[in-house]
Amino acid sequence: MDSQLAKPKSRFPSVVVGVIVLVSLVISLWAGYYYYETSNPYIKEVLALKGDANRGYQIFQINCAACHGKEADGVVGPSLHYVSKRKSYIDLIDQVTSGKTPPMPKFQPDGQTMADLLEYLHNL
Ligand code: HEC
Known part of the structure; x- marks a missing residue:
């Protein structure tokens, strides 16, 4: 029992x-x-900087628009609208700098340029 x-x-x-x-x-x-x-010192630097969305837009036109579209609505690469709701800033930095998803190339923007891009992506 x-x-x-x-x-x-x-x-x-x-x-x-x-x-x-x-x-x-x-x-x-x-x-x-x-x-x-x-x-990671690069990520730390980028997150500490204040981005400029207008400059980010210009950088996007030169480096990213061919694949993601002029207004980031997608061509070869996917639409990036609301991407910052799906991905954290750390994930976005990783996406841009790692080259882990070909055919998207590996970019090596300086800290300020990356911060500007993040600010642009954040407002999509
Ligand atoms: C040669 C074409 C190409 C270029 C240039 C390119 N990308 Fe991409 N990008 C892609 C493709 C394709 C994917 C989808 C990769 C996957 O998930 O397999 C992608 C994915 C992404 C994603 C993730 C989207 C999501 O929904 O998760 C982000 C953010 C992104 N790209 C940003 C950028 C930025 C910012 C630039 C410019 C600095 C850029 N890309 C340049 C092709 C490109």
Whole structure:
């Protein structure tokens, strides 16, 4: 009788412990990723600068409009309207500078230019 009662009692905490371990693992991985990205000096520099959307627009026309369209409504590359709702600034910087999704090339804009582009993308 005693052992039958004890069984469900002893299983419950191990499930809870499992969930807690999993949740803390996810949180620490996310925190580690966030720390890694924000400690990147280039990203830090870009995020600290104030962008100019007009200059961003001009840079976009020269470098990006051939693929994304003059008003960023998509040609070879996708429309970028509301892109800043889908992607964080860190993800946008990564998208522009990594070259991880060919045929989009890898760009290496200086910090101010990247900040201007972000400001333009943010307002689409
Ligand atoms: C040679 C064509 C080309 C050029 C030039 C180009 N892109 Fe792209 N871009 C693409 C393609 C194709 C994708 C889709 C990649 C994928 O997700 O597979 C893309 C994706 C993106 C995305 C992600 C969109 C989303 O919905 O997640 C952003 C942001 C972006 N480009 C910004 C830029 C900016 C800013 C420039 C100029 C500095 C630029 N691109 C220049 C082709 C291009």
